[in-house]
Amino acid sequence: MASDYVKPRVPTVDKIAADERAAKFKQRSIKTTAKAAGLHLIISMIDLTTLEGSDTPGKVRMLCRKARRPMPDGDCPTVGAVCVYPPMVPVAVEELEGTDINIASVATYFPSGQASLDERVEEVRRTVELGADEIDMVINRGAFLAGEYGRVHDEIAATKKACGDAHLKVILETGELQTYDNVRLASQIAIDAGGDFIKTSTGKVSPKATLPVTLVMLETIRDHFLKTGKMVGMKPAGGISDAKLALRYLAMVKETLGDAWLSPDWFRFGASSLLNDVLMQLEKQRTGRYHSDRYLSIS
Amino acid sequence: MGKKSSKSVRDLLFGDLWEYATAPQSSDFVDIKDSYGHYIGGEFVDIGEETFTTSNPATEEPIAEVALGDEATVDKAVKAARKAYDKTWSKMPGRERAKYIYRIARMIQEKSRNLAVVESIDGGKPIKESRDIDIPLAAAHFFYYAGWADKLDYAFPGASVNSLGVAGQIIPWNFPLLMAAWKIAPALATGNTVVIKPAETTPLTAMMLAEIIDEAGLPPGVVNIVNGMGETGAAIVNHDDVDKVAFTGSTQVGKIIQRAVAGTGKKLTLELGGKGxxxxxxxxxxxxxxxxxxxxxxxxxxxxxxxxxxxxxxxxxxxxxxxxxxxxxxxxxxxxxxxxxxxxxxxxxxxxxxxxxxxxxxxxxxxxxxxxxxxxxxxxxxxxxxxxxxxxxxxxxxxxxxxxxxxxxxxxxxxxxxxxxxxxxxxxxxxxxxxxxxxxxxxxxxxxxxxxxxxxNTYNKFDPGSPFGGYKESGFGREGGAHGLLPYLEVR
Missing domain, CATH: 3.40.309.10 (Aldehyde Dehydrogenase; Chain A, domain 2)
Structure with a gap:
């Protein structure tokens, strides 16, 4: 079936200069009150994730309980969502009942997406039925790299339709797209097709999320918003394991998209070990000292 | 009306939802003296009677009193430079000169934090620029030209090269230490000795460089730093025993200097204004x-x-x-x-x-x-x-x-x-x-x-290996790279 979708015109991206701009966010010095507020914001933006072949209901339960109460006591928000494989969604639903924490699930034959469109869409439908609030899909990178942009677009649109009320996050798998020009184009296609969020990576392919790739995606979101008034969310995923790096991402959001996006409604971190590092930093803020990681619960 | 309001809704808000707290660079560890004189013939010369004040442009508060060099001071400096040129520096093998220049480069790196803080206090530039650009580039220039000192015979194949003698140098206030490095490093590498005048609003890091040069054990008189205003610079330009004048500053002053050296046989390089x-x-x-x-x-x-x-x-x-x-x-x-x-x-x-x-x-x-x-x-x-x-x-x-x-x-x-x-x-x-x-x-x-x-597809990128300089009224001569050796050499 031939697609009616016309390849969008997107600005070119100069890699050296984009890397340089992204590196400037590393120079931002985020201390004292800004650090404390930023750390709280980061926790509320985390999609606490387990996506392993070895996941069991027990593991997912452990993760959900950590999501509800990241720290034994003290002033600490809950995370934005828990992110699991489709078969684990019912476990998460049970564990997170009565909380504001969303359940995200990776449908569409994550991480490769190598299945027919019918199979992928069907998986999305089933996963939403199981109770997922958010679907993290992967785009068809093969089709993208083969230049079948219309197909990539239409498949995302079909997935979006299958989501119903659930939010759709579109994973570009930027590590496979490789060039920033590709990232910019794929971001625009995902947005045009109705993605609520665009997301860098599955976490299974390296390089995972990087500052410059996220910057290119944020700039696409910004330009689309200014043109159409439609806000799209952003989720870097994979490789963001320490609080310091997460704060740099926040600075980048602040200076690229402004205040409106500094919210879990519009920005998420796909991460697992990030939460404990943020908690450790919060304790450091509170007590002035770093404690051992044996005081932090695992998830 | 309707169009305008919909546009303002669509605009991004860069507000205070999450503000960066102040993140001041501590400055209590730097030791700024109350007064600075000159550095001539390997000696720190007392401040004397004629002085001017350098102040912090961010607070308007005075920082230090600085000596105002007159013709006699400049004459002393040029004599010291001449003596050092004749007796030691021009006779020293390139690889020995290189050792001193490398030492200066390393010491700039060691004292980079102090230098960056003082550069920002005296000149007003953001600490992240003095810390990440000015000071590292200044060190890099010394490192780069140290490498040339023993390779001058290979820099211009088929030609033989000679040093010139005493270089009189005048630098601006926008990159105080970096401009000093741009001037001093190639002059030393090519075997010349130096009389340099820092800008009157930013003399402090140059005097810290004098302390580094002193500590590095550079033979007395090889680098002389004379503080002062425009007339001090004029005294350097017009001194009979200066062989080479290098100036970075305004086109207006550049023209005055070019007139002044016309017919004197002094070599001249000018790096002047721009409107890029x-x-x-x-x-x-x-x-x-x-x-x-x-x-x-x-x-x-x-x-x-x-x-x-x-x-x-x-x-x-x-x-x-x-x-x-x-x-x-x-x-x-x-x-x-x-x-x-x-x-x-x-x-x-x-x-x-x-x-x-x-x-x-x-x-x-x-x-x-x-x-x-x-x-x-x-x-x-x-x-x-x-x-x-x-x-x-x-x-x-x-x-x-x-x-x-x-x-x-x-x-x-x-x-x-x-x-x-x-x-x-x-x-x-x-x-x-x-x-x-x-x-x-x-x-x-x-x-x-x-x-x-x-x-x-970039702007304001600097590297010691890359020549820099102007056309038309932006001046002539190049600084940086092998090209940057030429203004300090006689090529035959």
Whole structure:
């Protein structure tokens, strides 16, 4: 079936200069009150994730309980969502009942997406039925790299339709797209097709999320918003394991998209070990000292 | 009306939902003396009776009293330099000279934190620039030219080279230590001795360099630092026993110097003003180009001779680029130079602030449209908000004169030929930027620009290995690279 979708015109991206701009966010010095507020914001933006072949209901339960109460006591928000494989969604639903924490699930034959469109869409439908609030899909990178942009677009649109009320996050798998020009184009296609969020990576392919790739995606979101008034969310995923790096991402959001996006409604971190590092930093803020990681619960 | 309100809803809000807290660089560990004299013949000379005050442009508070060198002081310095040249430095093998230069480079690195803090206190530039650019580049220049010291015979194949003698050098206030490095490093590597005068508003890091040079054990008189004002510089230029004059500063003073040395046989290099064109084609990577515009004009408060102070943007993307630029400008942090998050620090002096204000007023009077982002400036100190003028035509003063501040004049062009014509429509010719994703266009335009430095898809990039210098009234001679050896050598 031939697609009616016309390849969008997107600005070119100069890699050296984009890397340089992204590196400037590393120079931002985020201390004292800004650090404390930023750390709280980061926790509320985390999609606490387990996506392993070895996941069991027990593991997912452990993760959900950590999501509800990241720290034994003290002033600490809950995370934005828990992110699991489709078969684990019912476990998460049970564990997170009565909380504001969303359940995200990776449908569409994550991480490769190598299945027919019918199979992928069907998986999305089933996963939403199981109770997922958010679907993290992967785009068809093969089709993208083969230049079948219309197909990539239409498949995302079909997935979006299958989501119903659930939010759709579109994973570009930027590590496979490789060039920033590709990232910019794929971001625009995902947005045009109705993605609520665009997301860098599955976490299974390296390089995972990087500052410059996220910057290119944020700039696409910004330009689309200014043109159409439609806000799209952003989720870097994979490789963001320490609080310091997460704060740099926040600075980048602040200076690229402004205040409106500094919210879990519009920005998420796909991460697992990030939460404990943020908690450790919060304790450091509170007590002035770093404690051992044996005081932090695992998830 | 309806259109306007929907547009404002759509705009991005760069507000205070999550503000960066102040992140001041501590400065209590630096030891700034109450007074500074000169460094002549390996001795720190007492301050004497004639002095001037150097002050902190961010607070307007005086920092130190500095000696004002007269003709007699300069004569003493030149004699010391001559003696050092004749007795030791010109006779020393290159590899031995290199050892001293390497030592200076390493010591700059060791003291980089102190130097960066003092540079920001004395000159007003943001600590992140003095820390990440000025001081590391100064060290890199010494390292680079140390490497040349024992290879001069191979630098210009087929020719033999000789040092000149005593180099008289005068440097500006915009990159105080870095300009000292640009001048001193190649002079020493080529076997010359030096009498250098730092700018009167920023003498402190040069005097710290004197301490480093002293500690490095450089033979007495090889580098002499004389503080002072314009007349001190004139005394250096006019001294009979100076063989070479190197000046970085305004075109106006450069012309006076060129007249003064005419017929004396002194070699001369001048690195003067500029009104750099930053040319943005419609096939450019737009978001990166916007960064390049910001870096081109707001780097170091625009106190950069090679600043991209004229933006030439293709007419069909003018509105898009300007909107993006304005939005980007509203995220710039203006204020305390010692805050690690400051993007734009203090204007170097009251005098410079007045000059910027005068030219900006002229821009408004002549009918150009001014934009400044909403930003609060500190109550004391010399600060100026980042400013752009649109609707500028080549006949405006702000399109012709060097403002040397955070002020950008935006002009448009329709075709590549018109871009080149407008870019070259200036008495200056120091630096230009060209932004296009098309390599062939980039090289063609670069070849047509009358400019000593041309950056492709970037701006304000410096490296000791890369020659820097001007065309037309921006001066002559090159600093950096193998080219930077030539002004200090006689080639036969």
């Amino acid at each position: 064109a930053n040319i943005i084609f419609d096939d450019a990577p737009i978001d990166q180009a916007v960064e390049g515009i910001v870096n081109g004009i707001f780097f170091n408060q625009g106190h950069v001779c090679c600043a991209g102070s004229r933006l030439l943007v293709q007419e069909n993307i003018h509105d898009e680029v300007i909107e993006k630029l304005k939005r980007r400008m509203s995220t710039l942090v203006v204020g305390d130079p010692l805050d690690k998050n400051t993007d734009i620090g203090a204007i170097n002096s009251r005098e410079q602030l007045e000059r910027i204000t005068t030219l900006v007023d002229a821009g408004v009077d002549e009918g150009a449209e001014m934009f400044q982002p909403r930003c609060s400036l500190p109550d004391t100190g010399y600060f100026f908000a980042p400013t752009i003028f649109t609707d500028v035509t080549p006949s405006h003063r702000i399109a012709q004169e060097e403002i040397f501040g955070p002020v950008l004049s935006v002009l448009t062009f329709r075709t590549p030929d018109e871009a080149v014509k407008k870019a070259n429509n200036t008495p200056y010719g120091l630096a230009c930027g060209v932004w296009s994703d098309k390599g062939s266009k980039l090289f063609r335009i670069a070849g047509a620009l009358e400019s000593g430095v041309i950056w492709g």
